[in-house]
Amino acid sequence: MGGNSFGTLFMVTTFGESHGPGCGALVDGCPAGLTLGIEDIARELRRRRPGGSGPFSARNEADQPEILSGVFEGKTLGTPIAILVRNQNQRSGDYDELKDLYRPGHGDWTWEAKYGIRDHRGGGRSSGRETVGRVAAGAVAKTFLSRGGILIRAWTSAAAGIQAPEPGETGFDYEEAGQNPLGVPHREIAEKIFEKLEKLKKEGDSAGGVVTCMVTGLPPGLGDPVFGKLDARIAAAMVSIGAVKGVELGKGFSAASCLGSNNNDEPIPVRIGEGPSLGGLPWELPLGIPALAFKTNHAGGVLGGISTGAPLEFRVAFKPVPSISKKQCTVDRQNTVRDLVIHGRHDVCLVPRAIPVVEAMTALVLADLILLNRGARV
């Protein structure tokens, strides 16, 4: 297990180097009988494509997926679903000068220190292109989740040091996030960030940012204590995305300076389907267990590692894109110090393109937990 698999029952293995023949994913364990079409996958892949203009990479590939197995007459068979996306727009020549250089902020050297070999073209497997497989597999998981009314929504909550409003704050507009190329839930702030990114592009620099994700419709009971907690899985899933440097659930780091009396979320009784439920969807509970909601959701929808039924909320921090065209100092294979100016087609900020990746990884965690949860009780 070279670390390219994720999940226990809904198990995904991704494959592919940035400039090899193709990228993709193999999903083993997707339940049989799910209606799944190629467009379910293609739609998500389009969301992660670069815009091809502005502060985004000019590499522009159609990324048309092919389902090689596991689907018959529009339904999943219960067998492995192999999805292949051919690489098309590789300009490997762009990377020739990087063959013997270790780029700052990239995994070039650590990869070689581990394996003794790497495909230097476009970062090989440590390229952002690796997320094609994640998004394709996540699309299958999303299709499965949507049957149960589970909705995953992520957006850019900060980029280039500029904050967007959070849900509940003035001006937060989730619809807007789907309409601007930055995925920012506030039009003016999106424009401000866009300008900042364009400026950075001219300066040959780059920016990081934060993605916030919220999942609604989640039934209570998902997550396996002790090590298999819902939030532990989310954390692993998020930090497994390249460039992620932090994750927080609910109030996150700010909870560390709260008092217990203002951080605890007090339970309130609900009838399912009624009242102030922060969950909102009908779900079944074991006999004799009352349905609860909570006055607040500082916990971000998880208690004891198990979903509460309130929205799952977390934030993910991305570092700035390490590929910058400003001159940097580095070392080459001959152990000589070298100046480096990176050319090629790079995003100034990868946060907007990371949104579907965050959603995909979230979907993979949840699809797996839903299946695992079927074994919780006799």
Place this chain on the structure above:
Amino acid sequence: MGGNSFGTLFMVTTFGESHGPGCGALVDGCPAGLTLGIEDIARELRRRRPGGSGPFSARNEADQPEILSGVFEGKTLGTPIAILVRNQNQRSGDYDELKDLYRPGHGDWTWEAKYGIRDHRGGGRSSGRETVGRVAAGAVAKTFLSRGGILIRAWTSAAAGIQAPEPGETGFDYEEAGQNPLGVPHREIAEKIFEKLEKLKKEGDSAGGVVTCMVTGLPPGLGDPVFGKLDARIAAAMVSIGAVKGVELGKGFSAASCLGSNNNDEPIPVRIGEGPSLGGLPWELPLGIPALAFKTNHAGGVLGGISTGAPLEFRVAFKPVPSISKKQCTVDRQNTVRDLVIHGRHDVCLVPRAIPVVEAMTALVLADLILLNRGARV
């Protein structure tokens, strides 16, 4: 797999309810031939015991471990190492009134929503006592790591809203962290926090905090891209600890507002054993790969999910202890709103006792990765 196992090759399963017969861990995959004594485990367990005074829980157990298997004449056999710690000082009666109540901030209700049953006494398996198994197993991993010169050091970097200095900042004193009961690397700040916690105890309230962890001596090359990244595993390990709400690697969330040009760590050539290496320990690299260090360590010792040889650095946010004696509102099993005042023996802030747990989980991640890494090259 109910989620109680951690690791692939160095695999640990913990067991035990807070007020059942005992707690412990089963370590499968510890390499044979490791010198391991009961004191290696007992020492770590003493570090997680409550102080029994001041702002700490008065529950005070000897926590004497017994090795049931896997060790012969002071050496590991390569067979499963079962470690048992009997529970002794249970005052289950303290919990009778909680039998039908769902405490705010605890997993009481989510546990029932999942399993339809729970051991209410002391939180059952979602109790902090579950960490006995983690710390015992972590002690085995630490013993394995220490052979290779790998040192794991964690401390309290913030508690009750009061920050301690970071390494490199004025006044940071790691030795001091081992001498005060709060694990704070600065004597005056430790005293200030202690006073604040005593005050909160009187008020019936509680506090959270932050643990920082630094690992030195780590060879480069540990971590399996894509999903098995070193940092992704650390994130999962940390968030699997009860009460953790966030984790950040290296610069973490602050990296999100940096520019690429000031966040990238520029490589510098080193001869192993010489010069400004942030790693410091001798390690072997594949033929033809130069040894590198980095001018800075914003990445926290990980690039592309693989260790760089520089210190691994991360921070973990803990929410306030949810058990407070202030009056709270909650719901009972009959779906009735109830007032709740929690008695019993609780910590005001669990951060100091979480230090050995953070270290143990880190050790488990690293021991596993060291074994996994043996398969990286032909």
Place this chain on the structure above:
Amino acid sequence: MGGNSFGTLFMVTTFGESHGPGCGALVDGCPAGLTLGIEDIARELRRRRPGGSGPFSARNEADQPEILSGVFEGKTLGTPIAILVRNQNQRSGDYDELKDLYRPGHGDWTWEAKYGIRDHRGGGRSSGRETVGRVAAGAVAKTFLSRGGILIRAWTSAAAGIQAPEPGETGFDYEEAGQNPLGVPHREIAEKIFEKLEKLKKEGDSAGGVVTCMVTGLPPGLGDPVFGKLDARIAAAMVSIGAVKGVELGKGFSAASCLGSNNNDEPIPVRIGEGPSLGGLPWELPLGIPALAFKTNHAGGVLGGISTGAPLEFRVAFKPVPSISKKQCTVDRQNTVRDLVIHGRHDVCLVPRAIPVVEAMTALVLADLILLNRGARV
């Protein structure tokens, strides 16, 4: 993962050396809400105890199990169930002379060749005593299965070269198998085998044999193609038992010389609960799928790796006990040829004591597959 775990969802890890403090098992993933008492486990453990007389080992231990976790007020919690059986009647001195010798037919040398160390006392972990953990864990699985009407029955179908009748043959009497100490389903043949074993004991020799196992009440649909087939899992489970040298499903090796036209089992339609069903228990099928039985059961209850609902049938071959008191030739740690006469308390034939182990392993396979099967369809 040192290979001491079995199962994916109903996951068991066993631990313990023959002459260490104790043996046992950790069951992670047993569904919550199962009624489980200590006697459910103790009963199975008594079945694997040596008779202490006749051709059986004189080592006689009470083998009283203790449940350390996972059960509360007589019901499983969904948390790990740790079961400990203390070793009591160790006469380690018996083994002193074997410390530096490699016994023929045992794993003494291979163990050292792998780990560089072994606990020589009684074979350490490669002792038959290791099956204590399997039987204890299997008892939990059996309790789970019995809720669904699934019955596992194994017996001695051959020992010391003497065959007992198979089901359907004249004289086969399953009740009898439970009444003679050899587990043979035919009284006179049991006596004949007993005499042969007593004779071998006097000669200082030993015998092998065959265990047949039949499972009734199994629903159709269990087993995961491709690698996770029901029969593949049974084969792994059986060959994982010490001394097993072969396994066959249904007609087994004799199928290899049949024609397709007489080996195929022709399907017949049934109404569930009616008619000539070889299965017999009510089970649910997906909508639109007819209920079938089969005219014959040459397949042994498995087609395409999935249970058919007909009885699961397989046979397991055990080699003769390798510990014999006849003089043998071997090699010692100093690489010198040595004569060896093994003393100590050994069974002449382990087949009767293997019956509950075969049943336990079968139960572990089936419990796991029943949980895995819950994820087969949307």
Place this chain on the structure above:
Amino acid sequence: MGGNSFGTLFMVTTFGESHGPGCGALVDGCPAGLTLGIEDIARELRRRRPGGSGPFSARNEADQPEILSGVFEGKTLGTPIAILVRNQNQRSGDYDELKDLYRPGHGDWTWEAKYGIRDHRGGGRSSGRETVGRVAAGAVAKTFLSRGGILIRAWTSAAAGIQAPEPGETGFDYEEAGQNPLGVPHREIAEKIFEKLEKLKKEGDSAGGVVTCMVTGLPPGLGDPVFGKLDARIAAAMVSIGAVKGVELGKGFSAASCLGSNNNDEPIPVRIGEGPSLGGLPWELPLGIPALAFKTNHAGGVLGGISTGAPLEFRVAFKPVPSISKKQCTVDRQNTVRDLVIHGRHDVCLVPRAIPVVEAMTALVLADLILLNRGARV
């Protein structure tokens, strides 16, 4: 995990339905730096292709593999190796009449009973075509093993009820097995079997057989007790192949009627590289452990679940091909009894084509164990 993965460190997942777009395998965990070319895979795939004449299926596909990832400039990268073989010669129309029928001896109905859906064309994923992925992945494993001098050789030791000589018996000729289309190590017997199969073809019937496999050059120490034994893994690997009904290691079922005194293999001291070693290849042992061989090899190269260094030997029983053109009785989807005469292109005996599959599965087991074994000692 729908059961389509095999192995822990050298992990393979296969995919593909018989008449879908393609079949293949994803190998995750192959060590980096292995020289691997497309021809290494293509060569093994040619061995499993039907002869297209005589008693073999007339379906004849080029089966040209494509490596989609994981190999760069002729060397493995340590990343997942995805191998795709397009399906070409599907005549799905052949199967139209089988759409609503459950063929005797096939998994048609059990598959539907589990998943509620199946791809009926050519058996879908329960087709023999599924072994394309196994053979492709096995080719990677074989390439890895051959570096260490490990050779896997399988042949047809019985078919249609006719036995071929075993190694050591008069007339056994391994070279011959590679030259006749049946893989029988004796020319005249091969011809006799061929005639018998042609006769069965005319009669519309089919035959089973036995494959024997021998591995030389295996170092001692491979295999993880307790559940991860070398022989247990081999058993699982073999029985996971469609149509396999039994497996025996070494003397197998005949050991069950032996005495301990004639079944035990007595150890003899060797200097590595010298004398009567049944192993033959140089290997390293832990310090202080003598090198051993054995006077006989009844154990088939495994003791205590760990390789002894002597050849690994086992036999695998295949049932007759269930697709016969003789009239059979079955049931259809409407639960009606139906007569069935199967047309289409089927092998009369699949044993010869199973030889490379047996070898591939053996290679997968061994490659995984070699990597796992790297973690056995500190």
